[in-house]
Amino acid sequence: MKSYLEMSREELTAERQALEAEFAEIKTFSPDLNLTRGKPSPKQLDLSMDMYDMISSKSILRTQAGTDCRNYGSLDGIDEAKRLMAGFMDCDEDQVIVHGNASLSIMYDTIARAMLHGVLGSVPWCRLDKVKFLCPVPGYDRHFAITQYFGIEMVNIPMTKTGPDMDLVEQLVSQDASVKGIWCVPKYSNPQGITYSDETVRRFAALKPAAEDFRIYWDNAYAVHDLYEDDRDELLSIMKECEKAGSQDMVYEFCSTSKVTFSGAGISAMGMSKKNRDDMLKQMSVQTIGHDKIKQWTHTRYLKDMDGVRAHMAKHAAIIRPKFEVVDRIFSEEIAPRGIGTWIRPKGGYFICFEAMEGCAKAIVAKAKEAGVELTAAGAPFPYRIDPKDATIRIAPTFPDTEEMEQAAKVFACCVRLVSVEKLLMKTL
Amino acid sequence: MKSYLEMSREELTAERQALEAEFAEIKTFSPDLNLTRGKPSPKQLDLSMDMYDMISSKSILRTQAGTDCRNYGSLDGIDEAKRLMAGFMDCDEDQVIVHGNASLSIMYDTIARAMLHGVLGSVPWCRLDKVKFLCPVPGYDRHFAITQYFGIEMVNIPMTKTGPDMDLVEQLVSQDASVKGIWCVPKYSNPQGITYSDETVRRFAALKPAAEDFRIYWDNAYAVHDLYEDDRDELLSIMKECEKAGSQDMVYEFCSTSKVTFSGAGISAMGMSKKNRDDMLKQMSVQTIGHDKIKQWTHTRYLKDMDGVRAHMAKHAAIIRPKFEVVDRIFSEEIAPRGIGTWIRPKGGYFICFEAMEGCAKAIVAKAKEAGVELTAAGAPFPYRIDPKDATIRIAPTFPDTEEMEQAAKVFACCVRLVSVEKLLMKTL
Numbered sequence: 001m002k003s004y005l006e007m008s009r010e011e012l013t014a015e016r017q018a019l020e021a022e023f024a025e026i027k028t029f030s031p032d033l034n035l036t037r038g039k040p041s042p043k044q045l046d047l048s049m050d051m052y053d054m055i056s057s058k059s060i061l062r063t064q065a066g067t068d069c070r071n072y073g074s075l076d077g078i079d080e081a082k083r084l085m086a087g088f089m090d091c092d093e094d095q096v097i098v099h100g101n102a103s104l105s106i107m108y109d110t111i112a113r114a115m116l117h118g119v120l121g122s123v124p125w126c127r128l129d130k131v132k133f134l135c136p137v138p139g140y141d142r143h144f145a146i147t148q149y150f151g152i153e154m155v156n157i158p159m160t161k162t163g164p165d166m167d168l169v170e171q172l173v174s175q176d177a178s179v180k181g182i183w184c185v186p187k188y189s190n191p192q193g194i195t196y197s198d199e200t201v202r203r204f205a206a207l208k209p210a211a212e213d214f215r216i217y218w219d220n221a222y223a224v225h226d227l228y229e230d231d232r233d234e235l236l237s238i239m240k241e242c243e244k245a246g247s248q249d250m251v252y253e254f255c256s257t258s259k260v261t262f263s264g265a266g267i268s269a270m271g272m273s274k275k276n277r278d279d280m281l282k283q284m285s286v287q288t289i290g291h292d293k294i295k296q297w298t299h300t301r302y303l304k305d306m307d308g309v310r311a312h313m314a315k316h317a318a319i320i321r322p323k324f325e326v327v328d329r330i331f332s333e334e335i336a337p338r339g340i341g342t343w344i345r346p347k348g349g350y351f352i353c354f355e356a357m358e359g360c361a362k363a364i365v366a367k368a369k370e371a372g373v374e375l376t377a378a379g380a381p382f383p384y385r386i387d388p389k390d391a392t393i394r395i396a397p398t399f400p401d402t403e404e405m406e407q408a409a410k411v412f413a414c415c416v417r418l419v420s421v422e423k424l425l426m427k428t429l
Numbered sequence: 430m431k432s433y434l435e436m437s438r439e440e441l442t443a444e445r446q447a448l449e450a451e452f453a454e455i456k457t458f459s460p461d462l463n464l465t466r467g468k469p470s471p472k473q474l475d476l477s478m479d480m481y482d483m484i485s486s487k488s489i490l491r492t493q494a495g496t497d498c499r500n501y502g503s504l505d506g507i508d509e510a511k512r513l514m515a516g517f518m519d520c521d522e523d524q525v526i527v528h529g530n531a532s533l534s535i536m537y538d539t540i541a542r543a544m545l546h547g548v549l550g551s552v553p554w555c556r557l558d559k560v561k562f563l564c565p566v567p568g569y570d571r572h573f574a575i576t577q578y579f580g581i582e583m584v585n586i587p588m589t590k591t592g593p594d595m596d597l598v599e600q601l602v603s604q605d606a607s608v609k610g611i612w613c614v615p616k617y618s619n620p621q622g623i624t625y626s627d628e629t630v631r632r633f634a635a636l637k638p639a640a641e642d643f644r645i646y647w648d649n650a651y652a653v654h655d656l657y658e659d660d661r662d663e664l665l666s667i668m669k670e671c672e673k674a675g676s677q678d679m680v681y682e683f684c685s686t687s688k689v690t691f692s693g694a695g696i697s698a699m700g701m702s703k704k705n706r707d708d709m710l711k712q713m714s715v716q717t718i719g720h721d722k723i724k725q726w727t728h729t730r731y732l733k734d735m736d737g738v739r740a741h742m743a744k745h746a747a748i749i750r751p752k753f754e755v756v757d758r759i760f761s762e763e764i765a766p767r768g769i770g771t772w773i774r775p776k777g778g779y780f781i782c783f784e785a786m787e788g789c790a791k792a793i794v795a796k797a798k799e800a801g802v803e804l805t806a807a808g809a810p811f812p813y814r815i816d817p818k819d820a821t822i823r824i825a826p827t828f829p830d831t832e833e834m835e836q837a838a839k840v841f842a843c844c845v846r847l848v849s850v851e852k853l854l855m856k857t858l
Contacts, residue, residue: 042499042500045499049486051486057480058478070694071469071471072692100529104718105717108715108717116545126553126555145714146715262499262723263718264500265499265721265723286575287538287575288534290693291693292529292724295724
């Protein structure tokens, strides 16, 4: 198969003609598939339904320590849940606060608190002229939406295969006191599926920030979301590395069971040093009487411990692995040999990140929509929704079934080819 | 029985001696009762346990409209839950946003949003020199903790038997543009158990605030918490009155099922005009992907509609009514004839509010603690925890069983008598 980059104008023109015919045919059976968000499929959600057989009117909803989970109290969560979530975050259970159904809300709230009350007594950010966050790109659109909402200036940091460009991170963090945070999805990053290397984690722990209130926002959303049991990425514990470096106050860890049990009906948690935790509890005592302990009870009964979690996640992997593999196969067959796009084959997480030729992403997404396949908007994985190269497209393979995903991948490949040919023809004008 | 106010110095001295002996005896069987918070008793929590028989691995967790409650989405809640919560708030279901487990968190968040982003485009409060809230007193300590946390100046508004002193409210709201809100618990108010009269509600709806971003924070926490089915207070719908007056943007309604099903594991909601609702949803879209829809599903299946809620609340009333009545009886026997305190006999809610002689509240609470009965701190129902008269004590009768409550009320009465005698003796010096 010939790379498009080596084709002559005549060859490209012929290819375009063939692709236009193919695209016209695809449009006739417009599949109406939505790949915009990283949502679990109904079959994945079915996996956890037996959690509800563990609770009935006969249940004694008490913790081991005797707390009645049905009543008010336990601001930081029940001990059993703290223990479980510590496993997700690779930290001590006494560093954990268990929250409600969404880690996103905790992140939002953590930043809202810093805006109005500062961090461990620092000047509230709303009183500063400028607050900046470093944003490894491509990244998670909802992280960037939070910082944008609060008027925080976002600075793009390129991702490498081992994590964010740490030279740049070190330089900015140590020299600019207006840099107050960095967003990280350290394992199976959203959207590229990259796991930070040991060296990257250690360099994070060794950061010497100019701002005392600089924090690493370590969103370990895919901590246990491996696709292959025998070939999974291992992430160093940021908390332990920070403790070794004496920088344990510099990191906030986040996690949830949203993609373990139920999306929007799971539990979430934060891991922090004692100082940070005490600071947060002070605020939380004003904000709430406590989070849902019955859900904490059912979740800890159901998942038990990290072995239980791993076993449960293996069932998820069995469902979603074929979807990732079919995308990889079709891209390998249809796109790679033609030299018109690259991607990292992820070993976990929820996304495949496609890098098209520069200037093609928006056109590909529009084309796919025309053919009934809705993708995350081009630009979404970047601050302010601006992809400087217009090249990155996030693909979320988990929700459709494998056959649908195969069909969508084929439509996508056709769109990539068509848009790329058109781009190349414009260049050769 | 002779009023202490009519006793001579000799009589008072004799009374003190007798009471000191009585108190010494009470201390020997120190009951260790905690009446600090308005918590449902285990028996009340038992009432809702059969909710968990309505959900199992076989349940189809879909809404009538077909939404999968197990997955992400539905930022404003499922339709069934909106309908249910509209009944609590006496507003239209399309005015409702269903939230997580705690209405307190929504209030916190509503104020945090106003601080950083203003209200419908107004200047964010954090940029203003002064922001004030009106606080009917005595009131709910957690309301005051929120406004204090955000540095909002609190202004005491005396409560009358028909609600807050509306002359004062009207004057301050219409003349002072720094007054941005008022905290209200309009039915069975915390702690006095007062329900706002129709006239009070109408005067609220007719307010002409100097500040465009003034809002009434209408926390209808005890909307359905009647003690007597055939003698319950009726509260006018603030939303409907505001709509009639054209002031529908001026009110935020809050409610929850915390004291209907499970404290901390129920659902909460807010009722608002379309403008306010759109404004809030804009923020919420940054903050979360949605609240727990499975819990919304189980709650709406379980409670069904307002008839279902009323029937369920009658069971609560049957459990807690005797506790309220025993307090009323002992106070009527031991305290009222002696002229040393007053209270309103509430027809619902969670508290009895005792008004001691001026300067006695702290001493009574301390004395009760000495005898093993822990009460809400004196001062707590006031902004900054300062009761100008040191007279108000909130009693929370729901958690202990009736026998314990009787015992606690007796201890309390003894403490009131002892402290009052001492006070009177000091005065006659």
